[in-house]
Amino acid sequence: MDVRNCKMCGRLFNVLNNERICPACQKKLEDKFHEVKEYLEEHPGASVExxxxxxxxxxxxxxxxxxxxxxxxxxxxxxxxxxxxxGKPIRTGRFCERCKERMANEFQNAYQKPEPKMENLRSTRDRDRMRYLKNE
Ligand SMILES: [Zn+2]
Ligand SMILES: [Zn+2]
Structure with missing residues (x-):
């Protein structure tokens, strides 16, 4: 098990899913999130600041x-x-609609390309593993 210092309070905690803050701070942050969400419902149009x-x-x-x-x-x-x-201003997420669409297309093209090399690599590795287990 991995331990790490919490980014928010500095305490050591057990890392389960690569999280950067401890369970207590996660809970606090979650409460804060709901506060902010409610605030935004009451103050539509409020700036980030x-x-x-x-x-x-x-x-x-x-x-x-x-x-x-x-x-x-x-x-x-x-x-x-x-x-x-x-660099276009957006309302949420990481990319604008146009970039998202373009990336989805690129991903699809990459996905459709056959990759026989990867297959060979995997079967070689499996063979190695079996040999290793047999010798054990
Ligand atoms: Zn913490
Ligand atoms: Zn964009």
């Missing part, structure tokens, strides 16, 4: 939630978040 100040949380955390598509900004502005590929 305003939301951060009023909820006593960092703008970085709010942006992260937006990147994770858990929050959606009311308007797309340069001051909010921008597409990681082309």
């Amino acid at each position: 305003q939301t951060a100040t009023d909820n006593d949380i960092s703008t970085k955390q709010i942006r992260q939630w937006v990147r994770e598509e858990r929050l959606i900004l009311s308007t797309a502005t340069e001051a909010g978040i921008v597409c990681e590929k082309c």
